Amino acid sequence: MTIKEAQDEIIADFEYLSNWDDKYEYIIALSKELPLIGEGYKKEENLIKGCQSRVWLHAEYREGKLFFTADSDAIITKGLVSMVIKVLSGQTPADIVAAEIYFIDAIGLRNHLSPTRSNGLLSMLKQIKLYALAYQVKSVES
Amino acid sequence: MTTITDITAGQLNIEKIRKDFPILSTHVYGHPLVYLDNAATTQKPEAVLHAMDDYYHTLNSNVHRGVHFLSQQATEAYEGARQKIADFINARHNHEIIFTRGTTEAINLVAACFGKKFLKSGDSILISAVEHHSNIVPWQMICEDRGATLRVIPVDEDGELVLADLPRLLEGVKLVSFNYVSNALGGINPVAAIVTAAHERGIPVFLDAAQAVQHMEVDVQQLDVDFLAFSSHKLYGPTGIGVLYGKEEWLNQLPPYQGGGEMIKTVTFEKTVYNDLPYKFEAGTPDMAGAIGLAAAIDYVLGLGIRNIHQAEMELMRYALGVLGEIEGLRLIGKADASRRAGVISFLVGDIHPFDLGEILDKQGIAVRTGHHCAQPVMDRYCIPGTVRASLAIYNNRVDIDRLAAGIRKAAKLLL
Numbered sequence: 001m002t003i004k005e006a007q008d009e010i011i012a013d014f015e016y017l018s019n020w021d022d023k024y025e026y027i028i029a030l031s032k033e034l035p036l037i038g039e040g041y042k043k044e045e046n047l048i049k050g051c052q053s054r055v056w057l058h059a060e061y062r063e064g065k066l067f068f069t070a071d072s073d074a075i076i077t078k079g080l081v082s083m084v085i086k087v088l089s090g091q092t093p094a095d096i097v098a099a100e101i102y103f104i105d106a107i108g109l110r111n112h113l114s115p116t117r118s119n120g121l122l123s124m125l126k127q128i129k130l131y132a133l134a135y136q137v138k139s140v141e142s
Numbered sequence: 143m144t145t146i147t148d149i150t151a152g153q154l155n156i157e158k159i160r161k162d163f164p165i166l167s168t169h170v171y172g173h174p175l176v177y178l179d180n181a182a183t184t185q186k187p188e189a190v191l192h193a194m195d196d197y198y199h200t201l202n203s204n205v206h207r208g209v210h211f212l213s214q215q216a217t218e219a220y221e222g223a224r225q226k227i228a229d230f231i232n233a234r235h236n237h238e239i240i241f242t243r244g245t246t247e248a249i250n251l252v253a254a255c256f257g258k259k260f261l262k263s264g265d266s267i268l269i270s271a272v273e274h275h276s277n278i279v280p281w282q283m284i285c286e287d288r289g290a291t292l293r294v295i296p297v298d299e300d301g302e303l304v305l306a307d308l309p310r311l312l313e314g315v316k317l318v319s320f321n322y323v324s325n326a327l328g329g330i331n332p333v334a335a336i337v338t339a340a341h342e343r344g345i346p347v348f349l350d351a352a353q354a355v356q357h358m359e360v361d362v363q364q365l366d367v368d369f370l371a372f373s374s375h376k377l378y379g380p381t382g383i384g385v386l387y388g389k390e391e392w393l394n395q396l397p398p399y400q401g402g403g404e405m406i407k408t409v410t411f412e413k414t415v416y417n418d419l420p421y422k423f424e425a426g427t428p429d430m431a432g433a434i435g436l437a438a439a440i441d442y443v444l445g446l447g448i449r450n451i452h453q454a455e456m457e458l459m460r461y462a463l464g465v466l467g468e469i470e471g472l473r474l475i476g477k478a479d480a481s482r483r484a485g486v487i488s489f490l491v492g493d494i495h496p497f498d499l500g501e502i503l504d505k506q507g508i509a510v511r512t513g514h515h516c517a518q519p520v521m522d523r524y525c526i527p528g529t530v531r532a533s534l535a536i537y538n539n540r541v542d543i544d545r546l547a548a549g550i551r552k553a554a555k556l557l558l
Contacts, residue, residue, distance in 0.1 A: 020171070020505050024556055053497045054527075073527065074495035075557055 006087040007103035014107040027079035034082035037069040053077045059131040096132035151454035162187040173507025181533035193438035223437035232361040237419040244384035245352040246276040248371030253280035255396040263289030270320040271297040275516045301329040301476035322354035326517035327476030328486025357484040379439030383432030400425040488529040502553035
């Protein structure tokens, strides 16, 4: 599945959810599907500091693709992180660098990407792009 | 639901008061707004909005320096505001009232000026463990600058300051600064005991009253504090203006804070002679509209009666603690007794992250604050990432509390 297809799938799922509590229930359910970061990786250097909730992120490069694991102490953030990882994990660094992430806006959670929201999601997206950029440079060099 | 029973709370008609605040009729995500973030900032009554509008429509002119009619009118209104504030907190003189941008600036002013004059290497400043960052960082900065140390009065599990060790803590201390009411926990701190102990040793006391003046009577002569500060915007007034009170004998000893116009008597390139109190501390054109808005807010509060406000809010606090106490898994942080609290209810529910709970409440039109409330050391003390904080003002009613309780239950169902 491409990054675009994965995003469109989430948007389509959300179209069935008419009220906000159903949307949140769905996000919370997704939080349970997040590929959890190994406890050993839950350390300071993998911590993405939002103002209120914390997000840990780990990246692994296998056969030309990047795979992410993560965790968060806030469950809604964790659900959103889970969606982002569903969309971007298993893609090539070049595709991740080039990706435009539009699904969060499309499902009505744009405010979660506002810098004032400070829940770590925006910083996490930046961090994923940075990882991708680093591996892209590495793969070009080798 | 038994929500209409509180049309009057003590002497006050809360439903009538609500009509004075236009913003309270706002809808959020289709729900009527429940505004419970009053410790962050209160809403403004029509009277305040009108006073500020009127100032710009009819009075606007620079104060203290014009010979012309409008300037004199504006000066009268501005100085009238100062007198009103002096009366409001029962200051002995109106020149003991310094206009600042808020509580934070007032603390920075005293920290910088007092520190420069009185603080030497090896001295200490004493604060408490339940302070807002704005009553920690300015003292930390001046201590670092002067080679002094910052000491802390500890707090126990119930949110009470532990005074047993106070005599030892006060040794070598040059100034004590603490809050009347904790913004993070809502507990009322023992001002008299600390002031007595400090004064016995000739140590001045700074009281941060940012979370007190809107909830209870504050009389600086009775409290006998040497400095006190509060912000207009938490007292139903406009943002951007606040008050520093200082006893004349202390303010006269402090060097000026900022240089500029207004704070001088004569200026030559060799030497400037500073102005008298209060102007010595008010460099530049002041926030005239803000001062007039604050005066209108004080009039509004005095019109309701600060004792009536205190009584009504205490009744609502008792009601809220009762209603919230029935919620399974809800843990109150701080003092359990409503009479030892003012304004703030800080809590957690099960292991729900405060941020998650705040978001689900927001979706139901309920505005609370989540996080560390600019008091990270308080959160560290209780080993929690933060709390959900509901904070009351005079326009809150039992409907607000019932909506909050229902909102928490709904959130718990989703999140637990």
